[in-house]
Amino acid sequence: MDTVSDRAYGSRYEPIEKIARGGMADVYRARDTLLDRPVALKVLFPELSVNDAFVERFRREAQAAANLSQSNIVSVFDWGRDHGTYFIVMELVTGSTLAQRIRAAAPLPVAEVASVGADVAGALAFAHRHGVVHRDIKPSNVLITTEGDVKVADFGIARAVTSEGDLTQTGSVLGTASYISPEQAQGGSLDGRSDVYSLGIVMYEMATGVPPFTGDSPLAIAFKHVKDPLPLPSSIEPSIPSDLEAVIVRCLAKDPNDRYGTASDLRADLLRFSQGRAVEAAILADRTAVRVPPQYRDLAADPTVAIPLSTTEEPTKGSRRGWIVALVVAVIVAAIAGFVLVGSATGLFSTATATTAAPQLVSVPSVTGLSQSSAIHNLNRLGLKHQVHSVRNSAKSGTVVGQNPQSGTSLKKGSSVTLTVSSGPSLVSVPKVTQENISVAENTLLSLGFNVTTNYVSNSKASSGTVIAQSPPSGTSQPARSTITLTVSNGPTTVQVPNVVGDLISQAANTLSSNHLTVGTVTSKASSQPANTVLSQSPAAQGLVPVNTSVNLVISSGTSATTTSTTQPTTSSTTTSTTQPTTSSTTTSTTQPGPPGPPGG
Secondary structure, eight states: OOBOOSOOBTTTEEEEEEEEEOSSEEEEEEEETTTTEEEEEEEEOGGGGSOHHHHHHHHHHHHHHHTOOOTTBOOEEEEEEETTEEEEEEOOOOEEEHHHHHHHHOSOOHHHHHHHHHHHHHHHHHHHHTTOOOOOOOGGGEEEETTSOEEEOOTTHHHHHHTSGGGGGGSTTGGGGGGOOHHHHTTOOOOHHHHHHHHHHHHHHHHHSSOSOOOSSHHHHHHHHHHSOOOOGGGTOTTSOHHHHHHHHHHTOSSGGGSOSSHHHHHHHHHHHHTTOOOSOOOOTTOTTTSOOGGGGGGSOOTTOOOOOOSOSOOOHHHHHHHHHHHHHHHHHHHHHHHHHHHHHHTTTHHHHHHSOOOOEEEOOOOTTSBHHHHHHHHHTTTOEEEEEEEOOSSOTTBEEEEESOTTOEEETTOEEEEEEEOOOOEEEOOOOTTSBHHHHHHHHHHTTOEEEEEEEOOSSSOTTBEEEEESOTTOEEETTOEEEEEEEOOOSEEEOOOOTTSBHHHHHHHHHHTTOEEEEEEEEOOSSOTTBEEEEESOTTOEEETTOEEEEEEEOSSSSOOEEOOOSOSOOOEEEEEOSSSOEEEEEOOEEOOOOOTTO
């Protein structure tokens, strides 16, 4: 790997070695000299920084991504401009990318496909609730830590790049055409369902070892996302369980309305699969998720059109021989037909005909999914009888959920078809999940067969991710697979400022971060205290301030000189050195708080 030691970004981030290069940036392992901790430093290519519109979008998207605090999202610490380009400082993840994992071991175990997919879906669900669509989900943007944790990187970067027409030709987006949704390939408006499609491609590749669409160029691949029917994963890897295939195929519906409505819905279905329960997804009889929808049919070749044979070619010896054989066969068939005709006219076959007359057969219709009355009507009009067997089922009471024999079977008229009819879902007692973490609460409810939906609100008393209310309430009995709505805390709107005086600057930064606050201006002052010890803070301890408020610190320099280092939310970084007729010198450095980027760019 490349080693870099002669330049720092924002006067505090020292690159150590290059660890990745992507379509938009180089990524370095670096050291934050102020807080003395390892970080990942993503340095955008300079050509992306010359467009004013891009710079403004990058700033907005970076700030949005920096506000995403969730266990499956790579944390963004800072961002700024230096050395003629922009940089992003983020959590350093030790491990590998999902792309490396796929290259080394695909097809991956189905349990791993479902587990990683659920974690990525959880990250996407959190981002979507906060108004951020990733737009570039791919294996290289999914990181696996050495402990096996899953983290998603690069939130916000894709949007900053793809929003500008003259930047879409750089190849940054087309370079990952294997994972873009049909609507993204056509330049349409995007929502969270586009990320669901991209995650479906990632799971498809994890389960089979290859993406579903390949081509000679990014444009050719993008066109296939729009116009080509999806090859079923089981056609490549037959061992894929049908339920997991159903989940993947639903993600990859070309029409966004046929996909999961939210990433939360996808995550819930993957958790059901992991727990050995039936999934909500189903591959419909008309292959809704596989077919090319009407809006794309003018782009797609009709696979049902037969290719006509040419009638202008000269017959070959083989074809003349074929005509001779066909003529002989025709003569034989005509002779047999004549013999049968004569036999029928003379009564030669009358006895055999009378004794071997076949009973009248009918084809059993498909009645699964119909109401009981409609199913019985369809059977009666074909001369078939019925028997009814009732079972508890999640389907609405009175719905046919099974039939025997299956549709397409030939039966004599008067035969009976057994209908399995739902008597409605069984009732399950709702457990108490308030005060639990949302992940624990979801797993508890899903394991009992409930569906879960979440609403996030600000709450000054509960920590982020804590369930503060549920509906229906605990203790009530509800039908299995009914929906439980959980109200989840987004964390407090105001927090109490902790006392960090006397702490080292690195300790103080961690304390403030855990209390939803950030480090603001840091000023060094001569003091008898050990170097980097916090001497004072503003706002003072115990006061109530809004979440994400910056706390300004004065730290000991351990010397008689005074050095001032300032961190402010601006868009540039400058360094000023002033020499005065005294023994002290002052240095001011400005960087910015901020967002996205993982290895893989």
